[in-house]
Amino acid sequence: MSPKDSGGVVEAHPWISVRGVSKSYGSFAALDNLSFDLPPGIGLLLGDNGAGKSTLVSLLEGLARADGGVIRIAGLDPWSDPRHVCDSVAFLPERPSFFGGARVWEYLDACVAVRGKPAARLQQMVAELGVSDLLSQTSSSLSLGEAQLISLVMVLGSDVRYAVLDEPNAHLDRSRRRILSHVLRRQRNEGRSFLVTTHVIDELLPVADWLIVLRGGRVGEVMALDNLYSGTEGFRILLESRNPVLLQKTLREGGLSCEDSSGTLVIDRCSLYTVFQVLGSSASLVVSAAVYPRGLEGNDGRTS
Numbered sequence: 001m002s003p004k005d006s007g008g009v010v011e012a013h014p015w016i017s018v019r020g021v022s023k024s025y026g027s028f029a030a031l032d033n034l035s036f037d038l039p040p041g042i043g044l045l046l047g048d049n050g051a052g053k054s055t056l057v058s059l060l061e062g063l064a065r066a067d068g069g070v071i072r073i074a075g076l077d078p079w080s081d082p083r084h085v086c087d088s089v090a091f092l093p094e095r096p097s098f099f100g101g102a103r104v105w106e107y108l109d110a111c112v113a114v115r116g117k118p119a120a121r122l123q124q125m126v127a128e129l130g131v132s133d134l135l136s137q138t139s140s141s142l143s144l145g146e147a148q149l150i151s152l153v154m155v156l157g158s159d160v161r162y163a164v165l166d167e168p169n170a171h172l173d174r175s176r177r178r179i180l181s182h183v184l185r186r187q188r189n190e191g192r193s194f195l196v197t198t199h200v201i202d203e204l205l206p207v208a209d210w211l212i213v214l215r216g217g218r219v220g221e222v223m224a225l226d227n228l229y230s231g232t233e234g235f236r237i238l239l240e241s242r243n244p245v246l247l248q249k250t251l252r253e254g255g256l257s258c259e260d261s262s263g264t265l266v267i268d269r270c271s272l273y274t275v276f277q278v279l280g281s282s283a284s285l286v287v288s289a290a291v292y293p294r295g296l297e298g299n300d301g302r303t304s
Contacts, residue, residue, distance in 0.1 A: 014039050015162055015193050016060070021069030023055050023217075030055040031217040034069070038195060038222065041209030042188050045197040046283050052217035053197045054094070057166050060195070061091050074162050090155045094166040094197075096147035098139035104150055105135040111154050122157035128183055129153055129176070145171040156183060165196045169204065177203045199281045205273055213284050223289060225272070237272060239265040240287040247285040254278030 014037035023031040031052045047053050058064040060073050062082035071078060074088040098107065108126075112119050126132055131149050134142065142150065148171045155163055169177045177200065184194060185207040195212075198204055205211075211223040241247040244263050251258050251265070256278055258267045267275065276283050 015074055016043075016195060017070070017072045018056075019070040021056075021059065021071055022067045023052075023059065023064065024067055029217060031059075031066075034214075034217060036212060036222050038193075038210060038212065040193045042184055042194045042196065042204075042207060043210040043212055043222070044201060044204060044208045045195060045212045045214065046199075046201070046281070047214035048281065048284050050216070051214040051284060053214055054166075055217070056214070057094075057164060057197060060089075060164055073164075088160055088162060090158045090160050090163040092151055092155045092163065092165040092168055094170070096144070096151040098142075098147065098150075101138045101140050103136055103138055104131075104142075107139065107150070108135070108154070108157075111157070118157075118159055121159060122153060125153040125157040125183075129179060145173065145176070148172060149176065152180065156187065161192055163192065163194050165194060167197055167199070169198060169200050174203075181207050201276060201280065201283070205276055211276075211283075213286065215284055237267040237270060237275060238290045239267070239275070240289075241265065241285050242287060243285055247282075250279060250282050250285065251275070 016038040018037075019035050021031055021034045022029065034052065034056070045053055045056070055064070059066055059071055060078055062078035062085055065079045073085060076085045076088065078085045108122050111122060126135070129149050129152060131146070131153060134146055134150065137146075139147070139150075148168070152168060155165070169180055172180065181203040184196075184204070188194065188207070188209075196204060196208075205225070208225055211225055213223075239247065239258075240263075244260060244265055248258055248260060248265055251267070256267060256270060256275065258265045260266075272289060275289070279285065
């Protein structure tokens with residue numbers, strides 16, 4: 001399935017490709033023979049703590065080397081060619097950090113001078129994210145949320161085609177999370193692609209094209225999300241899980257009625273967005289999700 005209509009050219013090839021990748025720290029296998037392709041668009045990377053998300057991001061950044069397998073991001077090997085990767089991909093770290101006590105506007109000027117980022121794009125992001133009043137502050141005076149916003153200005157204000165955002169909305173209030181989602185959707189429609197790790201999916205899920213779920217570093221699945229959020233009256237959602245009892249309990253605690261049919265959980269007249277919104281970080285319990293016109297389960301009516 002292709003990403004949501006971007007109004008432009010949709011590429012067929014993935015911008016991130018992971019093939020048989022393993023990474024261990026001592027006796028702990030953080031990633032174990034992980035494989036997936038991420039097509040263009042906005043991909044959300046979910047998983048419980050310890051699932052391997054941070055390890056995967058560090059490999060994509062070229063900060064760590066895989067024990068085995070092949071990783072390509074923007075067609076490049078991040079370990080052997082980090083310089084060219086950074087010319088093509090912007091990275092947002094999980095926790096914002098700044099050196100020294102420079103003022104915010106000095107950091108933004110440095111972005112223009114050192115990286116050649118267009119000043120107009122940075123100014124646009126300053127306006128969109130509403131941080132004009134922070135420009136004269138020193139980095140050391142910023143709250144965690146304010147520092148996150150400035151980091152987002154620098155990443156989203158760049159002119160590179162791809163970006164990896166590690167927990168970009170973790171320190172933001174709900175209104176800023178909505179603004180961030182709108183910015184990502186607009187930039188996606190302009191031809192950019194994103195990989196976003198997050199535990200806060202409520203505003204991001206409606207604008208995402210792909211959902212990637214990691215479990216214990218072993219399974220990487222990519223679910224296409226387009227066309228699964230509307231028109232659910234008369235549709236049925238089927239969820240597969242390795243722990244259907246816990247999944248059913250989580251859904252019911254969130255107010256969703258579901259039935260267990262031979263290990264498959266069945267939810268009627270509910271959007272897939274609502275399901276994942278209720279699950280939050282527990283979305284990793286879902287092995288696969290399918291949406292069917294009611295009465296066509298198991299036939300060619302499958303849409304995911």
